[in-house]
Amino acid sequence: EVHLVESGGGLVQPGGSLRLSCAASGFTFSTYWMTWVRQAPGKGLEWVANIKQDGSEENYVDSVKGRFTISRDNAKNSLYLQMNSLRAEDTAVYYCVRGGAGWAAAGTSRYYYYYMDVWGKGTTVTVSS
Amino acid sequence: SYALTQPPSVSVSPGQTASISCSGDDLSNKYVSWYQQKPGQSPVLVIYQDDKRPSGIPERFSGSNSGNTATLTISGTQALDEADYYCQAWDRRAVIFGGGTQLTVL
Numbered sequence: 363e364v365h366l367v368e369s370g371g372g373l374v375q376p377g378g379s380l381r382l383s384c385a386a387s388g389f390t391f392s393t394y395w396m397t398w399v400r401q402a403p404g405k406g407l408e409w410v411a412n413i414k415q416d417g418s419e420e421n422y423v424d425s426v427k428g429r430f431t432i433s434r435d436n437a438k439n440s441l442y443l444q445m446n447s448l449r450a451e452d453t454a455v456y457y458c459v460r461g462g463a464g465w466a467a468a469g470t471s472r473y474y475y476y477y478m479d480v481w482g483k484g485t486t487v488t489v490s491s
Numbered sequence: 492s493y494a495l496t497q498p499p500s501v502s503v504s505p506g507q508t509a510s511i512s513c514s515g516d517d518l519s520n521k522y523v524s525w526y527q528q529k530p531g532q533s534p535v536l537v538i539y540q541d542d543k544r545p546s547g548i549p550e551r552f553s554g555s556n557s558g559n560t561a562t563l564t565i566s567g568t569q570a571l572d573e574a575d576y577y578c579q580a581w582d583r584r585a586v587i588f589g590g591g592t593q594l595t596v597l
Contacts, residue, residue, distance in 0.1 A: 397586065399534075407526070407534065407577050409586035421584045424492075457533060463581075466522065466540060475522035476581035477539040484533060 364388035364480050366458045371485030378448050384441040384458030392436035395461030397478055398443050400454035448489045455484040493582040495589035502595045509565040511592045513578030521580040523561040529574045570596050
């Protein structure tokens with residue numbers, strides 16, 4: 363069975379750092395894009411970052427650029443999110459998510475798709491003094 | 492930056508059809524996915540690439556995408572379909588989520 367298990371969340375002071383981890387099992391980790399998505403209390407879903415299968419491409423939401431770094435270790439079937447200079451607005455549940463991506467034809471055109479088909483249970487990050 | 496707009500809430504009677512819209516500029520030129528999230532649970536993918544259902548998702552869930560609007564349709568809505576629903580697309584190397592729609596079955 364496919365599983366994603368996040369860890370590393372907790373309470374941290376503003377300006378502090380935290381490293382989230384995600385352990386994947388039940389699928390060939392190295393063949394999938396991986397994603398971090400967060401959800402602030404009572405709010406909607408917000409994409410944070412994603413990383414290509416071989417780690418050669420990383421993308422970030424503007425609000426975390428320069429502060430967060432996504433990485434992966436395919437030998438360990440693990441995904442990471444290094445979070446520095448944390449702010450109160452980073453408080454959220456952070457989900458590790460498997461991505462499905464590629465090109466598909468629609469009529470006479472081709473469009474890129476990216477969807478997220480397996481979600482972990484999330485780990486809570488609270489930034490507060 | 493690209494934005495997806497959803498109605499904050501939709502209500503439907505049990506057994507009826509629920510439609511949740513998601514609008515964005517030239518949205519039909521992008522692939523749309525939909526996620527269901529029940530209170531205290533992780534989101535679940537219910538539609539991907541506009542109209543495809545993952546295995547295990549009931550046939551009453553369907554999707555379409557035309558012009559500037561994508562639509563998630565739930566036929567024969569059941570009480571267990573009450574949840575928040577989010578649309579999502581990819582634009583310029585970023586994942587974009589809609590703000591979410593709370594579906595109430597009453």
